[in-house]
Amino acid sequence: xxxxxxxxxxxxxxxxxxxxxxxxxxxxxxxxxxxxxxxxxxxxxxxxxxxxxxxxxxxxxxxxxxxxxxxxxxxxxxxxxxxxxxxxxxxxxxxxxxxxxxxxxxxxxxxxxxxxxxxxxxxxxxxxxxxxxxxxxxxxxxxxxxxxxxxxxxxxxxxxxxxxxxxxxxxxxxxxxxxxxxxxxxxxxxxxxxxxxxxxxxxxxxxxxxxxxxxxxxxxxxxxxxxxxxxxxxxxxxxxxxxxxxxxxxxxxxxxxxxxxxxxxxxxxxxxxxxxxxxxxxxxxxxxxxxxxxxxxxxxxxxxxxxxxxxxxx
Amino acid sequence: xxxxxxxxxxxxxxxxxxxxxxxxxxxxxxxxxxxxxxxxxxxxxxxxxxxxxxxxxxxxxxxxxxxxxxxxxxxxxxxxxxxxxxxxxxxxxxxxxxxxxxxxxxxxxxxxxxxxxxxxxxxxxxxxxxxxxxxxxxxxxxxxxxxxxxxxxxxxxxxxxxxxxxxxxxxxxxxxxxxxxxxxxxxxxxxxxxxxxxxxxxxxxxxxxxxxxxxxxxxxxxxxxxxxxxxxxxxxxxxxxxxx
Numbered sequence: 286x287x288x289x290x291x292x293x294x295x296x297x298x299x300x301x302x303x304x305x306x307x308x309x310x311x312x313x314x315x316x317x318x319x320x321x322x323x324x325x326x327x328x329x330x331x332x333x334x335x336x337x338x339x340x341x342x343x344x345x346x347x348x349x350x351x352x353x354x355x356x357x358x359x360x361x362x363x364x365x366x367x368x369x370x371x372x373x374x375x376x377x378x379x380x381x382x383x384x385x386x387x388x389x390x391x392x393x394x395x396x397x398x399x400x401x402x403x404x405x406x407x408x409x410x411x412x413x414x415x416x417x418x419x420x421x422x423x424x425x426x427x428x429x430x431x432x433x434x435x436x437x438x439x440x441x442x443x444x445x446x447x448x449x450x451x452x453x454x455x456x457x458x459x460x461x462x463x464x465x466x467x468x469x470x471x472x473x474x475x476x477x478x479x480x481x482x483x484x485x486x487x488x489x490x491x492x493x494x495x496x497x498x499x500x501x502x503x504x505x506x507x508x509x510x511x512x513x514x515x516x517x518x519x520x521x522x523x524x525x526x527x528x529x530x531x532x533x534x535x536x537x538x539x540x541x542x543x544x545x546x547x548x549x550x551x552x553x554x555x556x557x558x559x560x561x562x563x564x565x566x567x568x569x570x571x572x573x574x575x576x577x578x579x580x581x582x583x584x585x586x587x588x589x590x591x592x593x594x595x596x597x598x599x
Numbered sequence: 600x601x602x603x604x605x606x607x608x609x610x611x612x613x614x615x616x617x618x619x620x621x622x623x624x625x626x627x628x629x630x631x632x633x634x635x636x637x638x639x640x641x642x643x644x645x646x647x648x649x650x651x652x653x654x655x656x657x658x659x660x661x662x663x664x665x666x667x668x669x670x671x672x673x674x675x676x677x678x679x680x681x682x683x684x685x686x687x688x689x690x691x692x693x694x695x696x697x698x699x700x701x702x703x704x705x706x707x708x709x710x711x712x713x714x715x716x717x718x719x720x721x722x723x724x725x726x727x728x729x730x731x732x733x734x735x736x737x738x739x740x741x742x743x744x745x746x747x748x749x750x751x752x753x754x755x756x757x758x759x760x761x762x763x764x765x766x767x768x769x770x771x772x773x774x775x776x777x778x779x780x781x782x783x784x785x786x787x788x789x790x791x792x793x794x795x796x797x798x799x800x801x802x803x804x805x806x807x808x809x810x811x812x813x814x815x816x817x818x819x820x821x822x823x824x825x826x827x828x829x830x831x832x833x834x835x836x837x838x839x840x841x842x843x
Binding site (some may be wrong): 330333334335336337354355358359361363365366367369370371372373374378382383385386387388430 | 601602604605606608609612613616617678679680682683685686687688689690841842
């Protein structure tokens with residue numbers, strides 16, 4: 286479990302993290318989402334015990350990170366931003382170093398080492414120097430380092446940054462498998478990641494918590510939630526007919542590809558009505574789709590709206 | 600103990616994987632030889648001892664020790680590994696001690712590798728080996744002090760060059776402060792008591808006492824306390840960095 290209470294960090298006049306209170310339970314994968322410079326990494330560094338909070342407290346598995354740092358650090362697996370590693374060491378040496386630091390040894394230690402190496406597909410690169418690794422490989426070594434001691438709490442700062450789609454998929458599967466009994470906090474600015482990984486999202490900007498919801502709840506806040514979109518050659522006629530439906534709030538046509546989006550009035554379901562109407566009119570439509578809502582739009586709305594709403598006069 | 604050991608082993612290994620260790624060892628041994636035999640008039644003195652060898656040691660350390668210690672924390676801060684290291688379950692003290700001991704053991708190794716000079720002097724005459732042993736001990740203690748200073752100042756900055764220069768500067772001050780020339784310079788300006796006190800800070804004075812074979816508890820305490828103070832300051836600096 287991870288818990289923070291009014292966690293705050295100032296750099297001079299700049300408040301990087303502003304009274305952040307979150308609580309992540311076992312089984313949850315919480316995505317910490319925010320624009321660059323929102324304070325995601327700073328918040329994680331405080332939870333990991335690297336930075337001292339200006340005020341507020343944080344706990345990992347019930348251990349106060351300032352008062353019982355060693356207990357908190359033992360319970361935590363942490364991938365810092367950029368997955369740093371000692372360049373002159375080979376992957377094997379590096380992971381052995383982490384094992385020694387974590388007090389992993391003997392039969393059990395080696396079995397764990399082999400399992401992690403296999404999980405992250407590092408068998409072939411064990412002899413390579415960390416300096417020579419590609420960005421994606423480095424990230425995987427960083428992940429291996431974080432999960433070696435099989436921690437109950439995992440905190441990953443941009444775990445899939447720099448990975449290709451296949452590697453991303455592999456890492457997400459790994460996190461999925463690990464998620465069951467663990468508490469996982471990941472930071473990202475990739476919205477697709479939220480869909481793929483998280484069952485809870487916290488959005489922060491300028492160090493402040495702006496939203497705390499499930500991905501589906503966030504999508505429901507989108508203007509596009511429940512909208513129906515399709516492509517049709519005779520779009521103009523359809524537009525006129527659809528506009529007369531009582532449940533429809535508005536219609537937009539994409540100026541680039543001519544795709545038509547029909548927006549429902551709040552709380553209305555319009556897919557059936559739209560489909561029936563189009564069929565009755567004998568219009569040929571393709572790729573008709575019920576929109577779930579667009580996270581990027583919600584994200585933009587929350588993070589940029591949040592600035593104007595919370596900005597204080599200097 | 601385990602994390603200290605892990606850090607120590609990692610540091611030592613990194614010396615030998617990168618050219619640092621070999622460059623250091625070669626230059627240290629070659630210079631020690633040259634300084635002893637040519638500059639120090641080893642043969643012409645006609646005395647069976649290692650004074651010319653030990654007299655040159657502070658100046659060797661002055662150049663070479665900052666080269667080992669400059670990266671100790673500065674490199675970790677720059678490369679981001681500091682965050683990795685300090686979020687592993689170890690205390691700042693354990694990290695500092697591990698790094699310090701690695702460098703100290705390494706210089707100990709370099710010092711041990713000067714044994715041919717010791718063999719030479721034993722072959723040529725019959726020196727007092729107790730005095731020589733004391734000299735080695737004094738030299739190693741002094742190196743430990745230089746390393747502690749370097750470890751502290753490396754924690755101050757992200758730049759290895761800055762760490763090198765600061766360390767060399769502090770070390771040269773600590774060597775020179777007890778020299779008669781330096782003391783004469785302040786003779787008029789400062790009260791006599793203060794000058795005496797400053798003179799006692801001189802590393803050279805304590806080192807020379809030990810290397811003459813006089814193992815005074817005060818000299819040993821000076822080296823131990825001074826090294827400890829620098830290490831404490833280094834740990835405090837690291838801790839301060841987490842706050843600011």
